[in-house]
Amino acid sequence: MENKEHAIERLNSLLRGELSAVETYQQALKRIGEDADGVQLRQLHHDHIEAANMLRTHVHQYGGEPEHGSGAWGLFAQAIERTASLIGNTAAMKALRAGEERGVKDYERALQELDIPPESQLLIRSDLLPRTRTHVHVLERLMTECENAART
Numbered sequence: 564m565e566n567k568e569h570a571i572e573r574l575n576s577l578l579r580g581e582l583s584a585v586e587t588y589q590q591a592l593k594r595i596g597e598d599a600d601g602v603q604l605r606q607l608h609h610d611h612i613e614a615a616n617m618l619r620t621h622v623h624q625y626g627g628e629p630e631h632g633s634g635a636w637g638l639f640a641q642a643i644e645r646t647a648s649l650i651g652n653t654a655a656m657k658a659l660r661a662g663e664e665r666g667v668k669d670y671e672r673a674l675q676e677l678d679i680p681p682e683s684q685l686l687i688r689s690d691l692l693p694r695t696r697t698h699v700h701v702l703e704r705l706m707t708e709c710e711n712a713a714r715t
Contacts, residue, residue: 570678571627574618577691578630580669581615587662591655603705604659607698614691621683653709660702666695 588608595601619629670692673679679687 566678571625574622575630578618580666581611584611610694653706656702656706663698
């Protein structure tokens with residue numbers, strides 16, 4: 564029973580991270596608006612909504628009650644919101660990238676835990692972790708584009 568509870572707790576922790584990412588991207592999109600970067604950020608935002616929904620399903624399947632809020636991670640989203648209003652797009656992209664890098668580490672740690680059900684490990688390994696790694700690269704490219712645009 565302890566292993567099952569630990570697995571549910573870990574999956575809910577990953578879910579909180581995804582919910583925080585959803586909130587953070589919502590705040591960044593308010594700042595960035597409808598420009599070209601916004602289109603790509605909307606896709607990343609949508610990816611996090613999908614990831615949260617998949618994790619909710621796994622928590623349910625394992626007999627747990629999915630988290631409904633981001634918890635302490637939500638404070639990170641609020642910090643991004645406040646910071647984004649004071650800084651440029653490049654700095655906001657860096658903050659988003661830092662959140663994605665944290666997500667990569669969280670997923671990698673989850674794969675090391677034996678309590679995580681095999682179907683959840685498969686979801687992380689085949690979908691969530693690669694998608695999050697791709698997000699890091701997208702944000703790095705967007706940061707470079709923002710920096711180049713600022714120079715011209």
